[in-house]
Amino acid sequence: MKYRLIALDVDGTLLNDEHELSERTIETIQEVHDQGCHIVLCTGRAPASTLPILQQLGLEGTMITHNGAATVHADERGQTLVNEFAFTISEIEPMLDYVRREGIHFDVCTSFNMYIERISEYEKQMYQKFLINPKLVTNVSELGLPIVKFTLFSQHELDRVQKEWEEQKLYGHMRMIRSGDLFIDVMSAKANKGNALKALAATLEIDPSEIMAIGNYYNDLEMMAFAGLGIAVENSPEGVKEAADAVTSSNNDEGVREAILKYCL
Missing domain, CATH: 3.40.50.1000 (HAD superfamily/HAD-like)
Incomplete structure (x- = not known):
């Protein structure tokens, strides 16, 4: 073969x-x-x-x-x-500030777990569709864990977010990719x-x-x-x-x- x-x-x-x-x-x-x-x-x-x-x-x-x-x-x-390929929460703080301010849903992942700060019924249905059971926490910035992925989820905002983040280089040395029409992922450059x-x-x-x-x-x-x-x-x-x-x-x-x-x- x-x-x-x-x-x-x-x-x-x-x-x-x-x-x-x-x-x-x-x-x-x-x-x-x-x-x-x-x-x-x-x-x-x-x-x-x-x-x-x-x-x-x-x-x-x-x-x-x-x-x-x-x-x-x-x-x-x-x-x-x-x-x-992991990174620290501190490396994405400018982006966390942005999505909190704009009210855009996000999650952060370690290799084996996902963490969120809030969830609506629409997002709950999305997670169920992908067989995901995220952990709800008050503030992901306090996790103190190695993170492998930071994801944004939105029906209408991501084209604007992607454009603004690219213009401002808000993701810094990280790698930002569009992993689907409704998702932006930020990860280690590697x-x-x-x-x-x-x-x-x-x-x-x-x-x-x-x-x-x-x-x-x-x-x-x-x-x-x-x-x-x-x-x-x-x-x-x-x-x-x-x-x-x-x-x-x-x-x-x-x-x-x-x-x-x-x-x-």
């Missing part, structure tokens, strides 16, 4: 718009896994909300989570942190799916030419570029499809299954 590792984005790529996995996709992934291919979920999700997807696939193994900021191995013994995949591939002694990566959004570009074959699903923005080596069907039309059948089986 030409590809020894398949890196899969989850939301908008592996899952359909109802956040579901098709049975045929599960069967195809299990088939290629049984032939010796490593399946690695590479997602903006936390480990706790990624693990149920891995289990639904009937697999164990390594997950690249928080958009590359935390790599976690999961097996019957539990979850073990393999690598993280944290991205490509760097995490590169580190994992080195551990497994797998050459980039032996890796296929499938994604749907701008936070997938680094892993698609690192892989020997980077594939975008049809529902990706045009910029993502243009950067890809190939395009497969949409997440609602089993695009991941189609790509595995075409290039691996």
Whole structure:
């Protein structure tokens, strides 16, 4: 088999718009896994909300989570942190001041937990959809924990926020990415799916030419570029499809299954 590792984005790529996995996709992934291919979920999700997807696939193994900021191995013994790109709360205080002042919802994540200062019914539904159970605290600035991701969530404000933060360089030496239409993530400058995949591939002694990566959004570009074959699903923005080596069907039309059948089986 030409590809020894398949890196899969989850939301908008592996899952359909109802956040579901098709049975045929599960069967195809299990088939290629049984032939010796490593399946690695590479997602903006936390480990706790990624693990149920891995289990639904009937697999164990390594997950690249928080958009590359935390790599976690999961097996019957539990979850073990393999690598993280962390930062301190003090490094994002100017941004925390901004979102508090503007009333924009945010959360901060350690590798294994998420913390919020407030929540409405709309945000509660969003977290439930992504299988997330955040911890409510009075002030995240008092956590004193290594943070791997700071996320903004809004239906209408993020284009303005992104523009203002880029003009003001409010994120400083950090990395700001748009991980979805409704999300902005701020992480360590070293944290991205490509760097995490590169580190994992080195551990497994797998050459980039032996890796296929499938994604749907701008936070997938680094892993698609690192892989020997980077594939975008049809529902990706045009910029993502243009950067890809190939395009497969949409997440609602089993695009991941189609790509595995075409290039691996």
